[in-house]
Amino acid sequence: MALSSVPLSCLFLLLLCLSSRPATAGRQSDARGFISAVVTEKGLDFAKDLLVDQAVHTLVPLHLANMEKSFKIPLMGGIRVKMSNITLAHIEVSSSTIHPGDSGVVIEVTGAAANLSMDWSYAWSTWLGPFEISDGGRASIQVKGMEVGFTVSMENQEGSLKMAVTDCGCHMEDILITLEGGASWFYQGLVNAFEDQIRAAVETAIKKKTIEGISKIDSLLQKLPKEVRVDDIVSMNVTFVGEPSSGNSSVEFDIDGLFTDAHKVVVSNLLHMNSEPSNLCEEPIPMLGISLNEAVFNSASIVYFEAGRMHWIVDKVPDQSLLNTAGWRFIVPQLYKKYPNDDMKLNISLSSPPVIKISRKNIDASIFADMTVNVLDGSEVVPVACISMVVTASGVPEILGNNLAASIVLGDFTLNLKWSKIGNFHMHLIQGVMRVFLNNVFIPYVNTRLRRGFPLPIIHGFALQNASILYSDSRIVVCTDLMFTEL
Numbered sequence: 001m002a003l004s005s006v007p008l009s010c011l012f013l014l015l016l017c018l019s020s021r022p023a024t025a026g027r028q029s030d031a032r033g034f035i036s037a038v039v040t041e042k043g044l045d046f047a048k049d050l051l052v053d054q055a056v057h058t059l060v061p062l063h064l065a066n067m068e069k070s071f072k073i074p075l076m077g078g079i080r081v082k083m084s085n086i087t088l089a090h091i092e093v094s095s096s097t098i099h100p101g102d103s104g105v106v107i108e109v110t111g112a113a114a115n116l117s118m119d120w121s122y123a124w125s126t127w128l129g130p131f132e133i134s135d136g137g138r139a140s141i142q143v144k145g146m147e148v149g150f151t152v153s154m155e156n157q158e159g160s161l162k163m164a165v166t167d168c169g170c171h172m173e174d175i176l177i178t179l180e181g182g183a184s185w186f187y188q189g190l191v192n193a194f195e196d197q198i199r200a201a202v203e204t205a206i207k208k209k210t211i212e213g214i215s216k217i218d219s220l221l222q223k224l225p226k227e228v229r230v231d232d233i234v235s236m237n238v239t240f241v242g243e244p245s246s247g248n249s250s251v252e253f254d255i256d257g258l259f260t261d262a263h264k265v266v267v268s269n270l271l272h273m274n275s276e277p278s279n280l281c282e283e284p285i286p287m288l289g290i291s292l293n294e295a296v297f298n299s300a301s302i303v304y305f306e307a308g309r310m311h312w313i314v315d316k317v318p319d320q321s322l323l324n325t326a327g328w329r330f331i332v333p334q335l336y337k338k339y340p341n342d343d344m345k346l347n348i349s350l351s352s353p354p355v356i357k358i359s360r361k362n363i364d365a366s367i368f369a370d371m372t373v374n375v376l377d378g379s380e381v382v383p384v385a386c387i388s389m390v391v392t393a394s395g396v397p398e399i400l401g402n403n404l405a406a407s408i409v410l411g412d413f414t415l416n417l418k419w420s421k422i423g424n425f426h427m428h429l430i431q432g433v434m435r436v437f438l439n440n441v442f443i444p445y446v447n448t449r450l451r452r453g454f455p456l457p458i459i460h461g462f463a464l465q466n467a468s469i470l471y472s473d474s475r476i477v478v479c480t481d482l483m484f485t486e487l
Contacts, residue, residue: 033241034293035257035457041249043287043482048098048107050484059209062088064201067194079124083139083194086118088202091146103166104153105246112148114172116141116202120179138180141198145173150210159226159239159256163218165211170203227260230454234303235262238457255457257292259300261307280470281479290456290478292404294358300454301353310350315343317441322433325375331429334422335384339375347372348442351388356395358474363395365408370418386418387427391438397476399467404478405453410435410443461485 039047064086071079094111121136151167175195227235237256244253281289304310314323321327323344329336348371355366373385393408415427415434456478458464467480 033254033256034295034299036252036254036291037457038250038252038289038291040281040285040287040289042285044098044249044251046287046482048096051107052093052096052109055210055213056091056093058213059206060088060091062205062209064088064198064205067197067201069193078126079122081194082121082123083198084119084121086116086198086201088114088116088205090115104151105251106149106151108147108149110147112146114143114146114202116143116198140178140180142176142178143172143174143202144176147171147173148206148210150214152214154244156240156243159241160224161221161240161244163214163221165214168207168210170206172199172203175199228455228457229262230259231262233262233307233309234259234300236260236454236457257296257457259296259303259454261303280472280477281468282470286466286468286479287481288479290480291472291475292478293475294356297356298353301356305350305353310353312348312445314346314348314441317437319436319440322437328433331433332422332425334425335373335375338422339377339382339384343376345374345376345381347374347383358471358476360471360473363397363406363471363476364411365393365395367391367393382421384422385420385425387430388416388418389434390414391442393443397469399464399469399478399480400451400453402456402458402462402464403453404456406450407447408443408450410438413438458482 067083067086069081071081091112091114093109094113096107096109098105098107118139118141119136120139122134124133148170149167150165150169152163153166154161154163156162175198177192177195177198226237226239228238229235237258237260239256241254241256244251246252280291317323323346325336325339325342325344348369350367350369352368354368357364357366367390369389369391371387371389372383373387375382375384391413392411394411395406395408397404397406399405413434415430417424417427456464461484463483463485464478465481465483467478470477470479
């Protein structure tokens with residue numbers, strides 16, 4: 001149907017349900033983005049139904065141009081019949097389909113009915129005298145068996161999607177004009193002469209509105225950002241990679257998906273990998289499957305690390321005795337002996353970006369950090385030792401709104417004394433204290449950051465519904481339905 005003023009939220013539907021190619025057995029290139037979205041048959045039906053519903057609402061009321069016909073009858077004079085205020089007021093769609101075609105995706109509406117209204121007027125003038133006989137009234141028009149179909153192609157142009165209508169048609173099977181008012185029964189035959197003209201006008205108007213609507217959406221597509229700001233440090237690169245590909249019952253498209261410095265120009269990257277199915281969602285198949293490669297998470301880790309945001313001063317903990325040398329008197333006695341009852345601060349700095357590994361069963365994170373122990377000796381802050389830590393943790397992802405968030409659980413850790421000003425001390429002596437510190441302080445601190453999450457590539461106006469998360473080799477897949485919330 002026509003798309004004269006489709007809201008921006010409908011762009012998401014078109015991004016998902018339209019592709020520039022007919023069904024293909026596989027991708028022509030192994031170059032892919034780091035995030036892939038697969039729209040299933042259920043998702044395509046959702047997109048199509050919403051698109052048609054939006055189109056009907058934007059199409060009516062549709063005002064057509066006035067129509068007029070003149071007739072000359074020998075010995076009687078001239079007759080002029082005029083139709084004005086012709087308005088398409090209602091459309092009811094009974095069936096619609098979406099499927100791949102030879103040059104794009106075809107959306108068809110069949111068996112639709114429509115109601116129109118108009119004013120009619122009749123005037124008869126004769127050569128016998130300067131007088132005119134006129135009449136007029138209202139008329140209703142019923143259309144049955146209306147069919148509308150259009151084919152839309154889409155291609156990737158420098159990371160944005162270009163949309164165009166390659167074919168568009170409208171046909172009406174039956175049209176019935178009923179006059180009201182005046183001596184309408186007398187003029188019915190004259191008015192029926194307008195049937196073909198009304199039919200052509202409606203068909204032309206619908207085709208025109210459809211093409212205008214797609215053109216408007218295309219212009220909006222060109223304005224979609226190529227990056228999404230997450231915070232003042234990182235942005236996600238959302239440029240499209242490669243061409244959308246479609247099968248008999250699904251459509252897939254890729255975006256770059258990596259996190260970048262929010263203050264640098266976006267440069268698209270490519271992932272070269274063996275072809276493998278992106279949609280691992282299980283029965284019942286949801287509308288959408290979003291696959292995220294582990295490189296997405298590791299790119300965020302690198303950006304935050306390079307921005308100097310993985311540094312933490314610890315001076316408050318639930319058990320404050322951990323930050324006083326008295327609490328260490330039996331573990332590291334030389335520390336207490338040299339600095340008795342002095343408070344401490346811990347300076348924790350990651351020595352390299354955390355590494356995330358995703359397997360079919362787990363999400364594992366490796367965190368490399370140096371912890372410098374500082375003693376507050378009067379007004380002086382004295383670094384007394386530095387411990388190198390390697391912490392392994394298991395990640396648990398979760399969906400919060402339209403964000404992918406996570407939390408971690410401590411797995412294991414290793415400690416090495418990097419340097420010391422209080423003499424050597426064995427790491428096994430502080431294992432217990434460090435485990436308490438990691439579980440009660442370090443892990444909860446990290447989780448407060450991870451639970452903020454980052455936005456999945458869902459355009460504003462939609463919400464995830466009944467989402468679940470699956471693991472695969474080197475990626476996770478979010479399987480979800482969608483709910484339209486409007487702008």
